[in-house]
Amino acid sequence: MEPVMEVRQVAKRYPGGRGVANMSMQVGKAEVWGLFGPNGAGKTTLLKILTGLCHADAGSVKLFGHDIKGDFASAMSRASCLIETADAYEYMSAERNLKLVARFYPGLPDGRIDEVLELVGLARDKRRKVSGYSLGMKQRLAIAAALLARPELIILDEPTNGLDIEGILWLRGLISRLAREEGTSFLISSHGIQEMEQVCTHGCIIAEGEIIRQGTVAELTHGGVSLEAAYIAAVNRPAKGERKRHA
Numbered sequence: 457m458e459p460v461m462e463v464r465q466v467a468k469r470y471p472g473g474r475g476v477a478n479m480s481m482q483v484g485k486a487e488v489w490g491l492f493g494p495n496g497a498g499k500t501t502l503l504k505i506l507t508g509l510c511h512a513d514a515g516s517v518k519l520f521g522h523d524i525k526g527d528f529a530s531a532m533s534r535a536s537c538l539i540e541t542a543d544a545y546e547y548m549s550a551e552r553n554l555k556l557v558a559r560f561y562p563g564l565p566d567g568r569i570d571e572v573l574e575l576v577g578l579a580r581d582k583r584r585k586v587s588g589y590s591l592g593m594k595q596r597l598a599i600a601a602a603l604l605a606r607p608e609l610i611i612l613d614e615p616t617n618g619l620d621i622e623g624i625l626w627l628r629g630l631i632s633r634l635a636r637e638e639g640t641s642f643l644i645s646s647h648g649i650q651e652m653e654q655v656c657t658h659g660c661i662i663a664e665g666e667i668i669r670q671g672t673v674a675e676l677t678h679g680g681v682s683l684e685a686a687y688i689a690a691v692n693r694p695a696k697g698e699r700k701r702h703a
């Protein structure tokens with residue numbers, strides 16, 4: 457089966473020398489990938505490259521077999537993303553915000569907006585102005601927008617930001633259910649490795665702009681260690697320069 461997402465040897469260097477290099481990974485149908493790494497590791501940069509928000513200097517990204525550079529519209533047609541901001545028009549209601557988003561997806565069935573508002577727990581507040589929403593409610597609205605067109609791949613950058621414990625449990629349940637019942641694939645960057653451990657099928661650990669470990673959660677936690685312990689062991693390996701000297 458063709459991978460949902462195929463990343464080959466992606467590299468990006470910002471002025472100043474930071475960025476990402478040698479990044480390769482594949483996401484399959486219904487897989488839930490967690491992207492973990494310390495601050496500044498390169499997670500957001502990778503997610504931006506994958507969604508065309510930033511151009512790679514080298515390498516290739518294919519979504520559903522379509523190259524993100526050569527055929528952006530086809531590549532993104534079955535994907536959605538929530539990266540860095542949970543922006544909505546504050547002076548409009550959640551419902552009106554989603555109606556605006558829906559204009560990008562002709563043919564959405566009637567009732568889909570109400571369905572996603574129900575799914576994210578905002579049905580009762582749908583006519584309230586977003587300016588009166590809490591951070592968690594705004595995050596739920598952003599997730600609703602990402603779900604609207606029933607994407608087969610959903611890319612989320614720090615989706616638990618602003619969510620309380622109940623919200624995190626809800627989000628985990630939603631991700632698991634969409635993966636299991638609708639075959640949706642996810643790529644989710646998170647600092648909360650414990651929060652995501654239960655929901656991820658795969659993990660990718662990034663440090664200093666490189667993927668240092670990746671695989672199924674079973675592979676990463678081999679030997680009975682938690683995903684968090686596997687992460688700490690991976691990121692605390694000797695620094696790049698040290699590794700070279702020891703090699």
Ligand SMILES: Nc1ncnc2c1ncn2[C@@H]1O[C@H](COP(=O)(O)OP(=O)(O)OP(=O)(O)O)[C@@H](O)[C@H]1O
Nearest residue numbers: 470471472474475494495496497498499500501502
């Ligand atoms: N536009 C930019 N110009 C220059 N350097 C940048 C730019 N964007 C990011 N960087 C640098 O690239 C590196 C990777 O940043 P990135 O935002 O991808 O990390 P991250 O893993 O998402 O971090 P965090 O967990 O803190 O959000 C960092 O050192 C950052 O300072």
